[in-house]
Amino acid sequence: VKVTELIWLGQQLSRVGRTEAVRNAPGVAIAELIVMGDLIDNTPSSITEIAERTGYAQSRVSTAVAQIVERGWAETRSDPEDGRRTVVVVPDEMRAASRAYQQTSQPRPFEEILANVDPSRRPAIMEALQELHDALRQGSSSVVVEDGD
Amino acid sequence: VKVTELIWLGQQLSRVGRTEAVRNAPGVAIAELIVMGDLIDNTPSSITEIAERTGYAQSRVSTAVAQIVERGWAETRSDPEDGRRTVVVVPDEMRAASRAYQQTSQPRPFEEILANVDPSRRPAIMEALQELHDALRQGSSSVVVEDGD
DNA sequence: CAAGATTGAACGCTCAATCTTG
DNA sequence: CAAGATTGAGCGTTCAATCTTG
Numbered sequence: 001v002k003v004t005e006l007i008w009l010g011q012q013l014s015r016v017g018r019t020e021a022v023r024n025a026p027g028v029a030i031a032e033l034i035v036m037g038d039l040i041d042n043t044p045s046s047i048t049e050i051a052e053r054t055g056y057a058q059s060r061v062s063t064a065v066a067q068i069v070e071r072g073w074a075e076t077r078s079d080p081e082d083g084r085r086t087v088v089v090v091p092d093e094m095r096a097a098s099r100a101y102q103q104t105s106q107p108r109p110f111e112e113i114l115a116n117v118d119p120s121r122r123p124a125i126m127e128a129l130q131e132l133h134d135a136l137r138q139g140s141s142s143v144v145v146e147d148g149d
Numbered sequence: 150v151k152v153t154e155l156i157w158l159g160q161q162l163s164r165v166g167r168t169e170a171v172r173n174a175p176g177v178a179i180a181e182l183i184v185m186g187d188l189i190d191n192t193p194s195s196i197t198e199i200a201e202r203t204g205y206a207q208s209r210v211s212t213a214v215a216q217i218v219e220r221g222w223a224e225t226r227s228d229p230e231d232g233r234r235t236v237v238v239v240p241d242e243m244r245a246a247s248r249a250y251q252q253t254s255q256p257r258p259f260e261e262i263l264a265n266v267d268p269s270r271r272p273a274i275m276e277a278l279q280e281l282h283d284a285l286r287q288g289s290s291s292v293v294v295e296d297g298d
Numbered sequence: 299c300a301a302g303a304t305t306g307a308a309c310g311c312t313c314a315a316t317c318t319t320g
Numbered sequence: 321c322a323a324g325a326t327t328g329a330g331c332g333t334t335c336a337a338t339c340t341t342g
Contacts, residue, residue, distance in 0.1 A: 001279050003166050004186030009282045010163030017156035037153030057312055062325055083320040084323045116284035128277030130150050133158045135265035206334055211303055232342040233301045
């Protein structure tokens, strides 16, 4: 894999995902969805923590969280131990909704990505993507919420 | 893999690659490098063909090619069969230089990506990325040049 | 007419700086 | 002082429209 291939591949993957996201949630910025996904998988977090995990700039996370709260998808509270920190809390209903969504419209973008892949190889590819995702995320020291149904 | 995870993963992959590319080729736009990589792997192509394969907008490819030619990395010729078409030709020396480059500085960005991956799984992950790349590219009907040394 | 060049608006992001406030 | 909000400049890209030219 060449460096340009890596860049290109990354662009295509996020492009396909982005197209799907825009279809399902028109008018919602991608950064908001990424932040929501991050919040769903983690314990209540400060702006800085979210920025570190997602890789977005602090200013971007700050505005994204503001929009998320405006949408009623999460709440912000003051950290009782450090009043300066804004802790973003996502209600469990959102986690449940997210899980429900996964089961219905999961296939679409992955079908597109795997269209030209040998069917017998598809599970291995998906598994590799998941591992890669988890490993990269781990690099940002995230704490995964074991989200018991 | 959730849709937001797909988008995030894609962003990280291209971000890591982009950082490496900027380090090695400061002042060169990413789109130029992607187009160069595309040209190296394909027979001489028109602007439209490059745009279809890379997924970049026609206007972006047009300006990127202009800059590439200015750098002396490729030449444009008129298609003898259709004077309207601009055929972009990359000299074999560039292919050789690209290959030489692969062998030297290949490791860097992939080290970073695979840092938190179980070492025994790394070959499988890299293989999966290559397959995925080739499959997605195939979707844009590219003609790979068998680049005999 | 179709291929490509060119240009300008819009978008989303980063970066950097500044302001507010525990 | 540090966390976060806010704002503006800069960058790269898409989109859409227009112009040029075989």
